[in-house]
Amino acid sequence: MAAIDNVITLLGITDVSKYQVLEVLIEHTEQAIRNYTKLSEVPAELSFVTESVVVAKYNQLGSEGYSSESIEGLAITYHDDVFRLYMPYLDQYSDTRGANRLRML
Numbered sequence: 001m002a003a004i005d006n007v008i009t010l011l012g013i014t015d016v017s018k019y020q021v022l023e024v025l026i027e028h029t030e031q032a033i034r035n036y037t038k039l040s041e042v043p044a045e046l047s048f049v050t051e052s053v054v055v056a057k058y059n060q061l062g063s064e065g066y067s068s069e070s071i072e073g074l075a076i077t078y079h080d081d082v083f084r085l086y087m088p089y090l091d092q093y094s095d096t097r098g099a100n101r102l103r104m105l
Contacts, residue, residue, distance in 0.1 A: 003030075006051045011058060021061070025054045032083060037094045046093060049086040056082040 003026050004019065013022070029050050030042045042050060060082075 003047055003050050003054070006047075007054050007058070010051065010055050022054065022058065025057050026050060029053045029057070029083075033090065036087070037090055039094075043093065046089065049089055053083055053086065 004022055007013075007022055007026065008019070013019075032053075033042050033046060033049060034040065037046075
């Protein structure tokens with residue numbers, strides 16, 4: 001199943017007009033993963049990272065830059081950088097694949 005199908009299922013989206021936004025978020029997330037890992041393609045083993053980050057980013061649309069939001073007694077706290085939550089998986093994948101990584105001593 002493609003990332004977009006999984007994201008649509010996870011978000012429960014039935015409005016086709018939202019698909020283009022999801023495609024942009026998926027492309028941005030995959031580009032970030034490729035840049036971080038120095039890989040030319042996002043491996044299937046990391047597709048869950050793409051999907052999880054896209055779901056979080058989609059849910060934050062319109063609230064970019066907020067660390068928290070309160071509406072009529074409902075309080076929402078956002079992670080500063082949702083991508084950072086998945087860096088250990090990306091690091092582990094890169095380390096096991098021998099990707100060239102700059103290490104500061």
